[in-house]
Amino acid sequence: MPGTAIEAVGLSKWFGAGEARTYAVKEVSFQADFGEILYVVGPSGSGKTTMLSMISGILRPNAGKVTIEGTDIWSLSDDALAAFRLRKIGFVFQDFHLFPRLTTAENVAIPLILQDRNWDEAIAEAVKDLEVVGLKDKAALPPVKLSGGEQQRVAIARAIVSRPDILILDEPTASLDGETGRTIVSFVRQHLLSDRRCIVIVTHDSRIYDFADRIVKMEDGRLTGVEREKLDAQ
């Protein structure tokens, strides 16, 4: 069922007031479809994380509108938005943000536990997803015992465990070596993309550009162009 997954219109975010006001993101509009991987590329500080946070319901924009599957997410109450994020959006943070005091499986199970699922059931499902990302035997270890690439895969397992329609990854290869980075994104493309899911990846790592369907560019908070259009023939 390809169609529009995310639609952003005129998104702006500024920091500071009056004279000191600086725009992190300025009047950005774009859309992302189900069944595609959209890359947002651009130099450090160009507003990519700010923009991702706004489309995933984490950071309230100063202006503009975000519609996900027909819902104007910023018109929801705080609690409704939290519930929406919990079920619809998987977010892989740039620095993983895993919980060092929990086991790998417990880390992955968090979104299910927040949905009030039974603990043992949630852990069992988490272990299944760890198997998907090839880390089943690390389920009982704390994340600090894992390598960077493995931690990235744990973060991905946590983002997909509640089967979200939208998967968002912020610089997934930034802290990995080139080879590991390619393996991860290739895995995302092969196993996590479906025509019922839309994936948005922020990166400035050109070594992984070949896994994108479309690439848009950001500079100084604005969308400045399209690197690659979707090839209809694909």
Next chain:
Amino acid sequence: MPGILKIAYKLLANDRARFVALLIGITFAVFLMIAVTSMFSGTLKRASATVINIGGSIWVMDPSIQTVANTIPLPDYILDEVRSIPGVKYAVPLYAGAALLKLHDGAYQSANIVGLDDTSLFGRPAMLSGNIADIFAESAFIAVKDSEFYKLENPTIGTDFEINDHRGVIVGIAKVASSGLFGVPTLYTTYYRALYYIPNMRFTISYILVEPKTSAEVKAIKQQVAAAGYLALTKDEFIAKISNFYKYQTGFGVNLMLMTVISFIIGLSISGQTFYTFILENLERFGALKAIGATSRDLVYMILFQAAFVAVTGFGIGVGLCTFIIWLARAYLPDYAAIMTFPNLSLAFGMVVVIAAISSYVGVRKVLTIEPFDIFRG
């Protein structure tokens, strides 16, 4: 247990160092508060030892009496007056005073002398050896086996001593419910022998012990005694009056308050600070939970649970530790004056709740203001 609380528990308990520091803070505070208040309760109980040991439903005394240790003698006619009150079943005099004994080795030792009514022996102690009837024998005294007994050089039946140039002889050993506060041994004798052996002022009755016909008469008796210009208190009222005297009219009470407040402040500062540091260190985790989809309510529950868990666990360990120490002290000092009372435990628990409430309030405020975005920007 809901899953988020289990996560909250793991975030807390798996952080061993902080968890232990938190528990130590609460445990220490609880221990101090309970230890101080228990010792005080024990002391207060001892201050009322004479009242507890003698018993008696109603005590008639001079209105200006503050504590049982400082008696103000009553004129004899008051006894007759009390006996003529309609609701009174019987009323007997009690002598309570102090005397200086000269023991066998020539040493002087002061002692409490309790003189029991000659006809009824009302308030007589339970005997460990000897017969209570021997109290009527010539020069007879009964020694009380409490923590001060050894100061009489551990007398046995037949041991004699001098009391104001009279001879006294031990005819029995008795036990009582409570030792006294003042480190002085106690001897029982008859009321008239006490008057005869110990120099007195014009009036001689220390207290009049009254037994009402029914408990409904107590109020009327109190009014009649008051009309005669004296004060009648039930046993419990008298004990409370004595306690209040030590609480409010001596340095004891203020010091106790100070110690309790200090324990509270120590507990609050150790636990409150550690908890706050714990929250700060976990801010990133709370932010991540918020970003993933935890509601503010979820986060508040987690923090309240963590604070409550530490509070209850620390309280339990503190109470346990206190019980153990008091038990240990009693094993060596059978009469060790510390009692854990329900009010003491409630006070300590209340303070722990306050500590937990303040700590979690600060934590909740901090966590509710986190903007997950500020954490992820990296």
